Amino acid sequence: MARLSRAIALFLVLLAALGAGPVLARAPVVLAAASLQEAMTAAADRWTAKGHERPVLSFAASSALARQAEAGAPADIFVSADEQWMDHVAVAGFLAARTRAPLLTNQLVLVAPANSRIALAIRPGFPLARALGNGRLAMGDPDAVPAGIYGKQALTRLGVWPQVAGKVARAESVRAALALIARGEVPLGIVYATDARAEPRVRVVGTFPASSHAPIVYPVARLRQARSADAEPFRRFLLSGEGKAIFRRFGFGTR
Known part of the structure; x- marks a missing residue:
């Protein structure tokens, strides 16, 4: 019950972000595993420094984020800390076709x-x-x-x-x-x-x-309900050599 309440709360926060104004509506909303806080924030900083709208980052357990994606949360990109929860969202039909890719590894x-x-x-x-x-x-x-x-x-x-x-x-x-x-x-x-x-x-x-244990792989994908014009460019940035170099600075392995 507590996890469900937190999931609902996160969903409402994302709805509020989407409705906060046209600037936030243009920025990609990223659902990212909790372990990515520092690294994803640094990636967002670099993206913003290139002249783009700053991504809206939402961190939580991958399980909670997957449930948000399946509930139709106004989000554009999902980065899971495992393949299992990305599979869960894929089976439910909420991933954009051919946008899933392995991004990071960990220990x-x-x-x-x-x-x-x-x-x-x-x-x-x-x-x-x-x-x-x-x-x-x-x-x-x-x-x-x-x-x-x-x-x-x-x-x-x-x-x-x-x-x-x-x-x-x-x-x-x-x-x-x-x-x-x-x-x-x-x-x-x-x-x-x-x-x-x-x-x-x-x-x-x-x-x-x-x-x-199973290989620790962080996949990234664009969500089917993505609305930001920057969603796909930001996903590609995360997968680029420049993006992966940022994650490596924080100790992640890259694929």
């Missing part, structure tokens, strides 16, 4: 508050539950949020999920999980490497093997 990491002394080697059967003690493991909701889905896959393949499943602090997005760790409310959490890089109050304990 999954185990992090702790910066002042933590926890040391763990990530390998099959590693003692994660013991390291948590009476604390909880922060991660995106493993039933919906891409970072949480990847995290559950990794912990399952490493054989430790059964021991920690009951200790998970399910966050509404990867950035919400990151905030719990940064504030010291949990001893450990799972986020993307780029999230850890963006938050000085956490440190990386270890990186999950790429073989322990």
Whole structure:
């Protein structure tokens, strides 16, 4: 119910943005995964510096954004943190034909508050539950949020999920999980490497093997309901060498 309420609220915000005036109506509205906040903002800054209207950026979990796209939200571009939620929107018929493309890659990491002394080697059967003690493991909701889905896959393949499943602090997005760790409310959490890089109050304990989870791929696509004349040019900019260089500065891999 809480996720539904947040999705409705986001939809109303986007409606308000569309109706705010002709300038916003010309600017592309971008639904972007929460982990893209700094990088996508930098990309929007560069686009604006070229003389274009500044894109309207809306950040949330890919699951929430996918539901907004399917509800007909007045948005132009969707950048998901996984293929699954982009597939979801595609199957529902809300992607513009032949505009979907892989954009970025990432890594999954185990992090702790910066002042933590926890040391763990990530390998099959590693003692994660013991390291948590009476604390909880922060991660995106493993039933919906891409970072949480990847995290559950990794912990399952490493054989430790059964021991920690009951200790998970399910966050509404990867950035919400990151905030719990940064504030010291949990001893450990799972986020993307780029999230850890963006938050000085956490440190990386270890990186999950790429073989322990599905490939982390961020696809981008123009939405069928796109209304901005800049929607397709901005999508192409994100996929250009110049656009990808911006994302690489923030630690993302590019496709």
